[in-house]
Amino acid sequence: MLAYLIRRIGQSALVLLIVGLVAFAMFRFVGDPIDNMLGQERTQEDIDRLRGQLGLDQPFAVQYFRFLENAAQGNFGVSYRQGRPVSDILLERAPATLELAAVSGFLAIAMGIALGVFTAIRRNGFTANFIMSASLIGVSLPTFLIGILLIYIFSVELGWLPSFGRGETVRIGNWTTGFLTETGLKALVLPSITLGLYQMTLIMRLVRSEMLEVLRQDYIRFARARGLRDRVVNFRHALKNTMMPVITVIGLQLGSIIAFAIITETVFQWPGVGLLFINAIQFVDIPVMAAYLMLISVMFVGINLIVDILYFLIDPRLRADRAGAH
Amino acid sequence: MTEPVLSIRDLSVEIPTRKGIVCPVDSVSYDIAPGEILGVVGESGAGKSMAGNAVIGLLNPPARIAKGEIWLNGTRIDQLSGDAMRRLRGKEIGMVFQDPLTSLNPLLQIGDQLTETMLTHLDISRSEAEKRAIAALQEVGIPGAADRLNSYPHEFSGGMRQRVVIALALCAEPSLIIADEPTTALDVSVQAQIVALLKKLCRERGTAIMLITHDMGVIAEAADRVAVMYAGRLAELGPVREILTSPSHPYTDGLMASTPLASRGKSRLHQIPGSMPRLNAIPDGCAFNPRCPYAADKCRHDPGPQGVEGRAACWFPIVRERTA
Numbered sequence: 001m002l003a004y005l006i007r008r009i010g011q012s013a014l015v016l017l018i019v020g021l022v023a024f025a026m027f028r029f030v031g032d033p034i035d036n037m038l039g040q041e042r043t044q045e046d047i048d049r050l051r052g053q054l055g056l057d058q059p060f061a062v063q064y065f066r067f068l069e070n071a072a073q074g075n076f077g078v079s080y081r082q083g084r085p086v087s088d089i090l091l092e093r094a095p096a097t098l099e100l101a102a103v104s105g106f107l108a109i110a111m112g113i114a115l116g117v118f119t120a121i122r123r124n125g126f127t128a129n130f131i132m133s134a135s136l137i138g139v140s141l142p143t144f145l146i147g148i149l150l151i152y153i154f155s156v157e158l159g160w161l162p163s164f165g166r167g168e169t170v171r172i173g174n175w176t177t178g179f180l181t182e183t184g185l186k187a188l189v190l191p192s193i194t195l196g197l198y199q200m201t202l203i204m205r206l207v208r209s210e211m212l213e214v215l216r217q218d219y220i221r222f223a224r225a226r227g228l229r230d231r232v233v234n235f236r237h238a239l240k241n242t243m244m245p246v247i248t249v250i251g252l253q254l255g256s257i258i259a260f261a262i263i264t265e266t267v268f269q270w271p272g273v274g275l276l277f278i279n280a281i282q283f284v285d286i287p288v289m290a291a292y293l294m295l296i297s298v299m300f301v302g303i304n305l306i307v308d309i310l311y312f313l314i315d316p317r318l319r320a321d322r323a324g325a326h
Numbered sequence: 327m328t329e330p331v332l333s334i335r336d337l338s339v340e341i342p343t344r345k346g347i348v349c350p351v352d353s354v355s356y357d358i359a360p361g362e363i364l365g366v367v368g369e370s371g372a373g374k375s376m377a378g379n380a381v382i383g384l385l386n387p388p389a390r391i392a393k394g395e396i397w398l399n400g401t402r403i404d405q406l407s408g409d410a411m412r413r414l415r416g417k418e419i420g421m422v423f424q425d426p427l428t429s430l431n432p433l434l435q436i437g438d439q440l441t442e443t444m445l446t447h448l449d450i451s452r453s454e455a456e457k458r459a460i461a462a463l464q465e466v467g468i469p470g471a472a473d474r475l476n477s478y479p480h481e482f483s484g485g486m487r488q489r490v491v492i493a494l495a496l497c498a499e500p501s502l503i504i505a506d507e508p509t510t511a512l513d514v515s516v517q518a519q520i521v522a523l524l525k526k527l528c529r530e531r532g533t534a535i536m537l538i539t540h541d542m543g544v545i546a547e548a549a550d551r552v553a554v555m556y557a558g559r560l561a562e563l564g565p566v567r568e569i570l571t572s573p574s575h576p577y578t579d580g581l582m583a584s585t586p587l588a589s590r591g592k593s594r595l596h597q598i599p600g601s602m603p604r605l606n607a608i609p610d611g612c613a614f615n616p617r618c619p620y621a622a623d624k625c626r627h628d629p630g631p632q633g634v635e636g637r638a639a640c641w642f643p644i645v646r647e648r649t650a
Contacts, residue, residue, distance in 0.1 A: 218428035219428060219429055219432070221423070222423055222430070222491070223431065224415065225384060225423075226416035226420075226421075226443045226494060227413060227415035227416030230412075232446070237434070240434075315432075315433065316432075316433065317432065
């Protein structure tokens with residue numbers, strides 16, 4: 001277990017180093033930030049001074065090493081546009097995105113698994129077929145369109161839910177939460193459905209097809225031949241075996257929920273890191289872009305690591321250290 | 327004669343297909359007495375497994391019982407509701423499948439699989455179930471049974487897994503075991519052990535066993551009586567010695583002649599010409615008539631008598647001089 005864990009962590013670190021190189025390379029290839037920062041009225045002296053200040057006169061390797069050193073300490077430099085440390089800006093914005101992603105992730109996983117199991121067990125029922133057909137909408141409609149449709153129906157026509165923003169938030173330490181106020185919760189509904197719908201239908205369809213496959217296996221037939229109750233056969237015997245491949249995909253999907261948040265946050269003007277990133281692109285605010293890139297990759301790598309560990313816990317065949325004698 | 331554990335009367339199974347209804351089991355009748363092993367032989371597709379699935383109520387839709395009756399210990403079971411049938415499975419009828427590598431849930435410890443089966447059917451406590459699980463594993467010959475409860479299926483070899491499967495089929499003490507090709511996926515040396523184990527359990531507990539196989543060696547080794555099936559019909563039914571040494575249905579005769587025996591030396595094996603008809607193309611009259619060396623006109627029009635105990639399903643059964 002330990003050796004496996006160390007190996008996986010080592011691989012994760014390598015991935016992050018490479019992403020770091022890409023993020024760092026942006027500084028060198030996307031124009032000269034000095035031009036942007038100093039504007040028209042500038043002297044050569046100003047340019048040299050700022051260049052020295054930002055360390056841009058150092059050799060490439062030294063700059064990369066310093067970038068990594070700072071990044072590891074959570075220091076991504078100063079935003080060109082806002083003139084404040086990037087880490088402060090990200091910390092300020094992160095709660096909005098994380099809360100949105102958590103709610104939509106939870107929705108997608110809970111509803112996706114429940115509906116997937118339902119449609120697999122009642123595979124010829126009317127309701128199951130209806131859900132399957134309806135799920136095609138979730139798979140095929142683009143996120144921004146779903147968001148706009150929801151805004152049209154629930155904000156414009158019915159006026160039940162707000163169309164943009166986070167509502168009122170409560171500050172707890174460094175974290176601002178929308179969970180504690182009524183407007184905050186209301187504001188979460190539409191964006192989290194928009195963000196989670198695609199993932200939900202994807203998980204549902206995956207769970208269904210995996211479960212149908214598992215239900216065909218001999219050990220399910222044998223479980224039935226032993227007279228076990230349907231509930232036990234479906235949930236204890238079949239669902240557990242279904243979850244193996246599903247967990248991998250769920251892990252990847254959670255990562256892309258955070259990545260897809262860019263679109264949803266733009267549609268709903270949600271003050272999270274995705275919206276921050278879009279604005280940063282418009283202003284070529286490279287430190288923010290680089291930090292965002294690193295943040296997303298840390299999340300992806302971290303989620304994948306957790307998935308690998310979950311695999312290990314679910315499937316006894318991977319636990320080499322407790323193999324019995326034959 | 328004691329009352330049979332299982333009694334099948336005129337059982338037919340049908341499957342509706344686009345090209346009409348096919349009949350994988352056609353008017354089959356046989357009994358199994360307590361402590362008896364009935365071998366059911368036939369080629370692939372002869373309907374032997376389908377009959378077993380019908381008995382345990384696990385026919386895959388759209389296959390269904392078209393007519394006939396199934397009696398278990400004096401109770402008719404072919405018309406029971408889904409849940410009543412489920413209660414019977416495992417408790418009254420155990421089943422052993424062909425491939426022990428895929429019959430066990432890979433993610434559950436075998437102790438859990440044993441106790442869940444017992445707790446479903448028997449009114450006992452968890453600790454009692456665990457005690458019985460150890461006893462069941464001991465009975466099927468798994469060494470160090472108490473330590474193996476927490477093992478997962480992949481930690482056992484193929485033969486050991488089939489022993490676990492048998493323990494699972496037996497743990498609620500059913501009166502009938504349906505063993506569907508229980509040795510086919512195993513090594514020859516392990517096959518003999520599993521057959522011996524089934525025989526031992528049958529003798530010691532008085533369990534009736536329906537042993538479905540296409541292996542004549544297994545039949546000769548284990549069965550008390552044999553039912554020979556061909557194209558969904560019962561060709562012949564009788565005591566194993568009679569069937570093996572003096573078969574009266576031409577199909578059984580051909581089957582015996584094509585079984586390799588050490589005593590027969592290196593001479594070429596007999597071969598029945600042609601192959602078994604597909605279910606949607608069973609010929610008129612006797613299903614075996616196109617391949618039968620003795621077929622007459624009558625055989626091509628009239629299916630002939632139904633096969634029952636001591637009488638082959640044939641117009642012209644082979645009669646031999648008994649050399650008793």
